[in-house]
């Protein structure tokens with residue numbers, strides 16, 4: 001296999017969109033592909049290079065579309081396959097690539113494979129899933145992914161008169177990925193969407209695709225063989241396609257997902273996410289320093305996908321109990337803001353008290369760390385959450401475009417909206433919307449767009465060799481990244497008090513982003529940062 005080296009994804013900024021709540025154009029209260037096409041100018045203005053589209057497949061919609069009923073279609077409420085292709089094509093015209101969610105750990109129980117499997121023990125689809133005559137025990141480390149919403153991973157199916165395996169909801173039976181026929185189907189699906197122009201996939205639940213499922217407790221001969229097979233296939237069909245994996249596993253296991261540049265191109269950095277939160281909560285750099293030292297180095301042309309927030313729970317399960325307690329106390333003081341005993345169901349802006357200075361610090365830090373940054377739709381304008389919505393839906397409310405009724409998201413009757421618009425006095429569309437933020441030169445939105453453009457000028461930040469710098473102040477995080485002779489040094493003050501540090505640098509750096517007072521101090525450089533201050537220097 002001759003693989004052309006192309007690492008666009010290492011320099012990209014990814015924007016994650018749930019199109020169901022983005023822009024409705026046909027008055028059914030649900031966003032659609034035409035809505036995405038209409039908003040392409042917005043993406044260009046923002047400066048992102050890649051859109052990660054959450055699931056849009058036909059689905060009973062019991063897990064926000066992650067319960068797929070047909071891998072080859074578009075949910076008719078969202079548009080047609082034709083609309084999909086128009087969108088991908090129109091995005092491409094503007095230099096924006098589209099990657100889509102690939103959900104192959106499980107199907108919906110309404111998928112024809114499962115229907116056939118449950119009704120006929122002799123069907124070839126029976127072995128697409130995992131069955132047991134007696135209800136097996138749950139392995140302690142393999143319980144339901146959503147505790148409190150499911151209490152077992154084996155459920156009884158009347159029609160099959162047998163138990164089937166599901167790590168997520170009971171309506172999401174796990175596929176038997178040890179079955180080669182399932183693997184072949186998976187690749188066919190990838191091939192289909194590649195032909196329609198997608199630039200890659202977010203591999204849903206990749207962490208479970210390396211586990212033996214079901215009856216046998218023996219490890220698969222090569223637990224990573226399925227992911228490697230997918231990579232081999234995808235790279236053969238489109239050499240620059242990217243696989244972005246959701247593997248929320250301990251640091252020691254993460255390196256294997258990069259393989260020897262023959263597995264995942266990008267890994268969602270859940271570890272960093274939890275530790276950034278801790279660092280912000282404590283106003284200290286130590287959690288960042290320790291997590292960055294613990295994370296494995298990506299293999300060649302692979303990297304981290306870093307984020308402050310995603311559209312699930314903000315998972316802090318990687319932290320110790322004492323650390324979690326600090327994060328909860330600071331950022332989710334109310335029980336209703338927490339979920340699954342490991343996470344937070346709030347948006348970034350309210351987590352940081354709507355304090356723009358604090359939010360900007362967090363984004364500046366995110367973009368300065370090695371890897372590909374991801375922004376979740378709505379966070380760029382500082383949207384809030386709706387805690388009256390069940391579970392993770394708190395952070396999946398409609399995009400707020402204007403202060404008009406329904407926030408400019410839809411012209412449907414408000415009662416027909418897929419989810420209500422945020423209505424609290426601080427985060428309602430009258431206070432937070434795209435139109436106002438675009439018009440305000442000092443807004444978070446315009447600042448983020450400036451951040452992205454500045455970031456693009458200094459590729460050392462994304463994929464340079466990084467070094468954490470020793471700093472004589474517990475609140476300040478400083479690091480250097482070098483690429484092709486260019487070195488960037490970035491400093492971030494995580495506390496709400498000003499801080500002064502000295503760095504062993506004797507050159508006279510050029511500040512290119514943020515704000516600091518600095519000057520030589522003998523052989524060193526002293527830098528003063530205001531509360532939540534940050535600065536990027538080019539050496």
Ligand code: GLC
Nearest residue numbers: 063066103168204205246312
């Ligand atoms: C991933 C998705 C989540 C979904 C789950 C099951 O974790 O991010 O939203 O519920 O997979 O597909």
